[in-house]
Amino acid sequence: MNKIIRIEWKLFLREPAMVGFAILFPTVLLLVLGAVPALRTPDPQFGGARFIDSYVSTLVVITLAFLGLNKLPGTVATYREKGVLRRFSTTPVHPARLLVAQIVVNLVAGVLSVVLLLVVCKAVFDIDLPHAPLGFVAAFVLGLLSLSALGLLVAAWAPNARAAGGWATVVFMLVMFFGGAYLPRFLLPAPLVRIGEYLPPGVGALQDAWLGTAPSPVHLAVMALIALAAGTVAAKSFRWE
Amino acid sequence: MAIIEVTDLVKRYGRTVAVDGVSFTVDEGEIFGVLGPNGAGKTTTVECVEGLRSPDGGTIRVAGFDPRADRARVREVLGAQLQQSELPDRIRVGEALDLYASFYPDPADWRDLLDVLGLGKHVRAEYRTLSGGQKQRVSIALALVGKPRIAVLDELTTGLDPQARRDTWSLVEQVRDSGVTVVLVTHFMEEAERLCDRLAVIDAGRVVAIDTPAGLVEKNSAGQRVRFRPTSELDPELLRVLPEVTGVERHGPQFVVSGTGNLLHAVTSVLARNQITAAELRVEQGDLDDAFLHLTGKALSE
Numbered sequence: 001m002n003k004i005i006r007i008e009w010k011l012f013l014r015e016p017a018m019v020g021f022a023i024l025f026p027t028v029l030l031l032v033l034g035a036v037p038a039l040r041t042p043d044p045q046f047g048g049a050r051f052i053d054s055y056v057s058t059l060v061v062i063t064l065a066f067l068g069l070n071k072l073p074g075t076v077a078t079y080r081e082k083g084v085l086r087r088f089s090t091t092p093v094h095p096a097r098l099l100v101a102q103i104v105v106n107l108v109a110g111v112l113s114v115v116l117l118l119v120v121c122k123a124v125f126d127i128d129l130p131h132a133p134l135g136f137v138a139a140f141v142l143g144l145l146s147l148s149a150l151g152l153l154v155a156a157w158a159p160n161a162r163a164a165g166g167w168a169t170v171v172f173m174l175v176m177f178f179g180g181a182y183l184p185r186f187l188l189p190a191p192l193v194r195i196g197e198y199l200p201p202g203v204g205a206l207q208d209a210w211l212g213t214a215p216s217p218v219h220l221a222v223m224a225l226i227a228l229a230a231g232t233v234a235a236k237s238f239r240w241e
Numbered sequence: 242m243a244i245i246e247v248t249d250l251v252k253r254y255g256r257t258v259a260v261d262g263v264s265f266t267v268d269e270g271e272i273f274g275v276l277g278p279n280g281a282g283k284t285t286t287v288e289c290v291e292g293l294r295s296p297d298g299g300t301i302r303v304a305g306f307d308p309r310a311d312r313a314r315v316r317e318v319l320g321a322q323l324q325q326s327e328l329p330d331r332i333r334v335g336e337a338l339d340l341y342a343s344f345y346p347d348p349a350d351w352r353d354l355l356d357v358l359g360l361g362k363h364v365r366a367e368y369r370t371l372s373g374g375q376k377q378r379v380s381i382a383l384a385l386v387g388k389p390r391i392a393v394l395d396e397l398t399t400g401l402d403p404q405a406r407r408d409t410w411s412l413v414e415q416v417r418d419s420g421v422t423v424v425l426v427t428h429f430m431e432e433a434e435r436l437c438d439r440l441a442v443i444d445a446g447r448v449v450a451i452d453t454p455a456g457l458v459e460k461n462s463a464g465q466r467v468r469f470r471p472t473s474e475l476d477p478e479l480l481r482v483l484p485e486v487t488g489v490e491r492h493g494p495q496f497v498v499s500g501t502g503n504l505l506h507a508v509t510s511v512l513a514r515n516q517i518t519a520a521e522l523r524v525e526q527g528d529l530d531d532a533f534l535h536l537t538g539k540a541l542s543e
Binding site: 003004007010011014015079082083084086087089090091092093 | 291293312313316317319320321323325326327328329331332336339340341343344345367383384387
């Protein structure tokens, strides 16, 4: 199993676009936004905080959405289409291990991306490290798992790699929208903000854990439930070829 | 001794019967061919043997195990080279071999394997940079890396140029000579004729014949013809009385003798006894194509 993970990790590192978007992009975006004076000036609109303070949890959403809804279904559907999974099934090792390895790779990439982001937040913009570290880790892990489960569901149901890419993009856009990546969340109407708090990866939980006190257990429970439900359906309906 | 036993195998896809009561056995150490036109059910049959599909009827034993019930046991003794099965674009050849070797309890030394397959120089090459022939050889290497007792090779040389095809054939012979039983799925006559010890001809989901290539040709083609020009006067009756001969024709100075069995030997013996030399001697034999046409009513090669 370790060998499969190591090789999948190496394959990930060999895709510069993947590495760039999953690991570097959120931090680069933070640096760009932070270079705009207005966005790093305290503003009464955010209760005296700065725009970038309110945007950091959205940057985490970008990483998680990319890993769970772009990289994962894309890789899995391509592996199926090219017969990589089929060839695996001729060996004593079950191809499900390849999917597990993908999720582990995503976790590692996600952690790297967020650690980089936290370091830059603290060092460059003096944004606090998460106030509730454990809650932040829980929100991060559950967020990634729930998006990965949705990503696998897309891969399970899409007839081919192209369709998987298309469907996953739609879900990706929705997640990004509700996560505040396109329009800052303070500009969204209250009902949409509420939906975004429950939709994976739970931008509300991340925000609460980072700059508030602790994520609400309800938010975390909903994400765990989505991860479990989508994961189970994906596993039951997954086609290996 | 039979290492694979397939009995009354049936496999349906919806209402289509892809395999309809196929039975055959493969002996240890032979190259067993599964020959038939596209869509005859060859691949479905071997996929059931590999355990990739569950049969709707019949039984399969591979080294004594059921491919579905004893999934892991069968996969340890059977290496499969699949049609149209690729690897991730950016995986290196050495990495793929190393990974697949780790799946088996007693793997082959994959570096030796790559050397034997002529891939020694490509250990660090990414899969996407390989040519079709090289990818095919990687595929064979992956099928062999677990030191299987049986290798199933499906449409091994489809898409290869003639030189690569010949190289692959000698490779298959090397594999057999190293003691591995080979099941070779093909729709190329030449390949079947050149490589297989025995062949099952499959058409429309059924086995229509199982025999050696020579046996198939002998039983199912119009027989053979020997053409020659005798250097001195020859009485056709000398040939007509031979049991192997079914007909003698004269075209000017040329004789055309048709018959069966060891016709050439019978004819040349008579000529030798009568001190007649045969000039421009040619033997024309029916081939697997004829046999196939006779068995199935259709031509195999398009």
